[in-house]
Amino acid sequence: MTRTYVVSGGASGIGAATTALLREQGHRVITVDLRDADVVADLSTPAGRTAAVAAVRELIDPAIGLHGVVPCAGVAGLTGTDPQLLVSVNFFGAIALVEGLRDLMARAGDAAVAFLASNSITGMPGWQLATAEACLAEDEPAARAAAAQVEAVMVYPSTKAALAWWARTHGVREEWIGAGIRLNAVAPGKIATPMTEALAADPVFGPLGEAYPTAIGRDGRPEEIAAVIGFLLSPASSLLVGTTIYADGGTDAMLHPRSPAGWDPK
Numbered sequence: 001m002t003r004t005y006v007v008s009g010g011a012s013g014i015g016a017a018t019t020a021l022l023r024e025q026g027h028r029v030i031t032v033d034l035r036d037a038d039v040v041a042d043l044s045t046p047a048g049r050t051a052a053v054a055a056v057r058e059l060i061d062p063a064i065g066l067h068g069v070v071p072c073a074g075v076a077g078l079t080g081t082d083p084q085l086l087v088s089v090n091f092f093g094a095i096a097l098v099e100g101l102r103d104l105m106a107r108a109g110d111a112a113v114a115f116l117a118s119n120s121i122t123g124m125p126g127w128q129l130a131t132a133e134a135c136l137a138e139d140e141p142a143a144r145a146a147a148a149q150v151e152a153v154m155v156y157p158s159t160k161a162a163l164a165w166w167a168r169t170h171g172v173r174e175e176w177i178g179a180g181i182r183l184n185a186v187a188p189g190k191i192a193t194p195m196t197e198a199l200a201a202d203p204v205f206g207p208l209g210e211a212y213p214t215a216i217g218r219d220g221r222p223e224e225i226a227a228v229i230g231f232l233l234s235p236a237s238s239l240l241v242g243t244t245i246y247a248d249g250g251t252d253a254m255l256h257p258r259s260p261a262g263w264d265p266k
Helices: 013-024 046-058 083-100 102-108 129-136 140-147 152-171 194-201 206-210 222-233 251-255
Strands: 004-008 028-033 068-071 111-116 181-188 244-247
Touching (some): 004 013, 111 152, 129 140
Parallel strands (some): 111 181
16 A cells, blocks of 8 residues: 655655655655755754745645655754754754654554654763753743853754654543554664764764774664664554664664663753
């Protein structure tokens, strides 16, 4: 059966790989991005998110509905990046898209959302908990204010943890799973995308990226994460609700064989 999905950040990286996979499977994919997308929109602002949701809705037959959303659009925590931008795009851009299309997913039934979290949630100690908590409270001004107090690198895991926790806390609620919509997340490690290319060029974090540990001895590929996302969207994952799958080549297992000791947000 042909299903309809929405993928933000669909112009590059994991979003592009996910779009390609779903289309190869015969599904219809509506992409959202700043460029080269079916819907060109800026998810960093409330107005941009409203416009994105409205434009997507115009492309969907309400009688059929929507079978899933994959919010891949995101900003890396690189040197010189505004930490507040990470909050607005990574978390609030993703949640606005998912919530704005919830009724269409409920109409379709057997729908799914796959958030893009990160293994930095457990792999990077000392990230800022206050930002994540404000995100979970869905208070964007407070989250941006908290993020502004630290470097962007400490905000990236905050936004990704908030997505994973949002999926976990909301996924079991009546308005989501009760409506036939499963919320889950995938937590990639270091994946060979334009984002990690930018990381390699970062004067502060580039050397750290080169030393990134994996059990398989290489960076992941976007299509490998797309495969996990495709599974989370499919009926084959029907028992997965509110979970986060680590797809990082063994990095998290290497760092925390028994418990996530690296997880110590301040």
